[in-house]
Amino acid sequence: MGRGRAWHLATALVATFAVVFQLVLVWQGNAVLDEVDPPALGERLVRFVGYFTVLFNILVAVVTWTLALGRDRDADGWRVLRLTSLVAIAVTGVVHWFLLRPILDLSGADYLADKLLHVVVPLLTVVGWVAFGPRGRIRGRDVLTCLAFPVAWLAYTLVRGAVTGFYPYPFLDVDERGYSDVAVASVGIAVLFVALAGLAWKADERMSRTPQHR
Numbered sequence: 001m002g003r004g005r006a007w008h009l010a011t012a013l014v015a016t017f018a019v020v021f022q023l024v025l026v027w028q029g030n031a032v033l034d035e036v037d038p039p040a041l042g043e044r045l046v047r048f049v050g051y052f053t054v055l056f057n058i059l060v061a062v063v064t065w066t067l068a069l070g071r072d073r074d075a076d077g078w079r080v081l082r083l084t085s086l087v088a089i090a091v092t093g094v095v096h097w098f099l100l101r102p103i104l105d106l107s108g109a110d111y112l113a114d115k116l117l118h119v120v121v122p123l124l125t126v127v128g129w130v131a132f133g134p135r136g137r138i139r140g141r142d143v144l145t146c147l148a149f150p151v152a153w154l155a156y157t158l159v160r161g162a163v164t165g166f167y168p169y170p171f172l173d174v175d176e177r178g179y180s181d182v183a184v185a186s187v188g189i190a191v192l193f194v195a196l197a198g199l200a201w202k203a204d205e206r207m208s209r210t211p212q213h214r
Contacts, residue, residue: 004132009068011124015061018116019054021109031110050160051168052153053096053117056088059149060125072134079137084146086129087196091189093122099171129200135208143197150193154186 026048029038038044048054063085066072072082096118106114157172167173171185
């Protein structure tokens with residue numbers, strides 16, 4: 001196994017562990033985003049799979065498992081999934097660092113799960129892509145196409161929030177902040193998403209001219 005596949009394997013293992021570890025904590029009723037009064041188990045599980053962080057850690061795990069096992073293919077669908085996982089997990093790290101980290105007061109297992117999902121997996125994913133690629137897997141049209149998953153998640157989150165009153169992140173809480181503030185935050189994150197995707201596209205073109213290590 002080459003260094004690239006070994007790195008992707010390590011990323012896949014950490015991402016998988018992080019998601020399962022957080023799921024166990026949610027099952028036990030531990031804090032998620034510092035919840036004071038966790039709801040019943042069924043609602044906790046529904047909320048768990050609705051977190052942007054969890055969904056895109058899962059996508060990172062799926063994509064890096066295919067890379068580690070040599071099952072990746074240069075097909076349109078796979079390229080979009082790869083770019084989406086890369087950019088979404090980078091956005092996860094940035095948003096967590098600047099918007100969520102300052103308001104969290106976690107400890108013990110909850111703190112560890114939080115850092116694995118929001119810091120370690122994003123770093124492993126981005127460093128792995130920069131160092132090992134694979135290269136030449138991003139097309140210009142993929143930059144906007146990869147927005148489909150986050151936009152669908154946002155629509156689901158806002159609709160469910162309007163029905164249940166629960167929003168997974170404070171900056172999306174319409175009841176507290178109003179639609180105008182939520183719209184500004186959403187557009188800002190979308191701009192960051194597209195900017196990072198565009199940067200990845202151009203960087204991929206540039207790095208494609210140099211040998212890659214698998």
